Amino acid sequence: MTTKKHLFISANAELLARWTQAFPTAVGITAADLPKHEQVDFVWLRLQNPAEGIAAPQQINAVREHIGGAALIVLSDMPNDDDAMQAFSSAARAYCNSHAAAEVLQQVAVVVEQGGLWIGESLMSRLLVGINQVTPSVTQTEANTKASAPDSTKWQDKLTEREIEVAAAIAAGASNKEVARQLAITERTVKAHVSGLFTKLNVQDRLQLALKIRGMSS
Incomplete structure (x- = not known):
């Protein structure tokens, strides 16, 4: 079975350590490095705080331009329905908490790979x-x-x-x-x-x- 390639976009090293518990071969980069990175199967985008100057839709669309056929999964430190709707309207396949446990992230990947959407309860x-x-x-x-x-x-x-x-x-x-x-x-x-x-x-x-x-x- 071919191992799926996971790419996490975030500058937070602590979160990357958590994410690699779910996917040991995952790679973490910043959004600026995305155009230079090889194609992967899953791209996990951790949204920046809007207070940092870039709204969620702009962040998602900027990444969407460079990931080809990879499944886009959006992560948020403070999940909310409005950002989730923006994510799905930009063809994201899942939206979940950045701090989700490793087993939850693995479940997200399974659902997405099988053609489903991972949508929060709210x-x-x-x-x-x-x-x-x-x-x-x-x-x-x-x-x-x-x-x-x-x-x-x-x-x-x-x-x-x-x-x-x-x-x-x-x-x-x-x-x-x-x-x-x-x-x-x-x-x-x-x-x-x-x-x-x-x-x-x-x-x-x-x-x-x-x-x-x-x-x-x-």
């Missing part, structure tokens, strides 16, 4: 609420009714009753913590169900899951 909830406003919601009762139909060939056929409950809650925009509270289960159990849902329904992220169960994705 922004994901906003997107799902928007979807709910223009498409019929899927309640747990409706999901169970469809799943029990003899001729059903819907997504529910592949899931257990509990997984259907979790899927319906996620599609409504609930976070893992909110799903756990609604269903009186632990967050760890919710995470296990979410992982199972992604595998069974062949989706890479919560947005794809929501679109799938609303019939907006095959």
Whole structure:
């Protein structure tokens, strides 16, 4: 298996040490050195503080010009939905906290490599609420009714009753913590169900899951 090449753009040596825990062969450079660097598979851009004089969109677009077909992942010390929207509108594939643990960064890379998007819970909830406003919601009762139909060939056929409950809650925009509270289960159990849902329904992220169960994705 070919090792993927990861390039981190940041002048912060302490953060680079954290990032190389996730990807030992990763290289760190400053934005000024990017035009001279060889092509890689993943480019991780740590946004500078806007107080330093360069707004997030300008930083992202400046990097976008030089990375070819590499997947762009945007990192922020203080993640917020507005910067996330700017990142995704500039074709970023993920947006996450610069200080995320090594295992989280590895999960981000896996999701992106599989064709998914890594979107924070806050922004994901906003997107799902928007979807709910223009498409019929899927309640747990409706999901169970469809799943029990003899001729059903819907997504529910592949899931257990509990997984259907979790899927319906996620599609409504609930976070893992909110799903756990609604269903009186632990967050760890919710995470296990979410992982199972992604595998069974062949989706890479919560947005794809929501679109799938609303019939907006095959």
